[in-house]
Amino acid sequence: MAHEAPLLTATPILDFGAAPIAQLIDGRGWRDLSDTDKIGAVYDFVRNEIAFGYNRADDIPASEVLSDGYGQCNTKGTLLMALLRGVGIKCRIHGFTIHKGLQRGVVPELVYPIAPEEILHSWIEVELDGRWINLEGFILDSAFLKVLQSSFANTESLCGYGAGTDCLSAPPIEWNGQDTYIQKTGIVQDFGTYDTPDAFYAEHQQQFGRLRGWFYRSIIRYWMNARVRAFRAGRLKPDVSVAHSHEDEIHAA
Numbered sequence: 243m244a245h246e247a248p249l250l251t252a253t254p255i256l257d258f259g260a261a262p263i264a265q266l267i268d269g270r271g272w273r274d275l276s277d278t279d280k281i282g283a284v285y286d287f288v289r290n291e292i293a294f295g296y297n298r299a300d301d302i303p304a305s306e307v308l309s310d311g312y313g314q315c316n317t318k319g320t321l322l323m324a325l326l327r328g329v330g331i332k333c334r335i336h337g338f339t340i341h342k343g344l345q346r347g348v349v350p351e352l353v354y355p356i357a358p359e360e361i362l363h364s365w366i367e368v369e370l371d372g373r374w375i376n377l378e379g380f381i382l383d384s385a386f387l388k389v390l391q392s393s394f395a396n397t398e399s400l401c402g403y404g405a406g407t408d409c410l411s412a413p414p415i416e417w418n419g420q421d422t423y424i425q426k427t428g429i430v431q432d433f434g435t436y437d438t439p440d441a442f443y444a445e446h447q448q449q450f451g452r453l454r455g456w457f458y459r460s461i462i463r464y465w466m467n468a469r470v471r472a473f474r475a476g477r478l479k480p481d482v483s484v485a486h487s488h489e490d491e492i493h494a495a
Contacts, residue, residue: 249332249369253440255320258328260305272329281368282417284325288318289380289415294404295470296463300362301443312467314404315381315425319366320439322380332369336376337433337442339363340406344428347403347484348466348473353457360430362448367435370419379415379422386474387415387424393480401428403473403480 252259258267267273272283295312304324307317319335326333339360342349349357365378382390382404391410394400400410406428407413415422436442450458472478 247332248437249334250327250330251438252324252327253438255301255303255439255443256324256327257303257305258324260303262305262308263324263328266308267325267328272325275329277331277370278419280329280331281326281370284322284329284331285377285380285417285422288322288325290383292318292321292383293470293474294318294382294386295467298459298463300448301439315378316362316364316439318380319364322366322377323439326366326368334367334435334437335364335439335442336367336435337362337364337446338429339431339433340425340428341401341430344401344406344425345404347480348469349462350465350469351484353462353465356454358449358454362446363425363429364439364442365423375419376421376423377417378426379413379424381424382415383474386470387413389473389476390480394482399427402484404470 258264270283270287272280275283292307293312294314295310296314297307297310297312297317300316302317302320304321307313307321313321323333323335340363342357342359342361345357345361346354365376367374367376387405390400390403390405394410398410399408400406404425406425407423408427413424414420415424433442433446469478473480
């Protein structure tokens with residue numbers, strides 16, 4: 243019952259009872275795995291079968307993220323939580339903000355100056371064998387990350403293009419029972435943990451303002467998604483100077 247296992251319950255955002263999610267879980271046979279392998283299988287699905295991209299909002303339900311087939315830190319995290327709870331793994335959300343420079347390069351330079359200075363961010367904490375493990379390395383799909391690794395092969399430190407890491411050539415993103423990260427170095431504020439994304443987003447929303455919010459939902463995110471697809475496909479190479487110049491921007495903020 244909900245009051246006995248709050249970290250396993252469904253919510254309007256964690257709608258793992260929705261038919262597409264329930265069918266996915268049944269079809270993959272994830273419930274038959276050990277807890278360690280359940281986490282790994284779900285994590286790998288969200289990391290690589292749900293592409294890096296930008297949805298209409300942070301607080302959309304998991305079933306919508308699955309239908310979109312893409313997401314960013316918050317929305318992919320929602321789907322990860324829903325799938326984990328759907329296979330009986332306790333999890334919670336840890337909320338933050340990151341400096342906007344972490345998205346530089348994906349956000350077109352023409353509109354970058356009007357982006358909020360801090361971007362709402364989160365990662366997922368999963369319970370395994372009585373300890374909590376931080377999962378953030380699922381945000382960038384492997385194809386997109388490989389483009390960054392190739393483009394920035396001369397540096398280990400990158401804060402831009404959706405990555406915030408000091409070990410770009412081998413970031414801790416693979417599930418091995420330990421913490422995973424890909425945007426950790428961009429964190430500004432720490433909001434602590436919440437049992438559900440519903441509770442987190444009831445307290446914290448991305449502060450765009452009405453006009454910028456409409457502009458993001460209606461125009462900018464499509465532009466960003468087109469750029470992400472182009473980077474992933476090798477049609478648009480990342481601008482090395484943008485990422486390097488941004489390191490100073492974050493430290494000065």
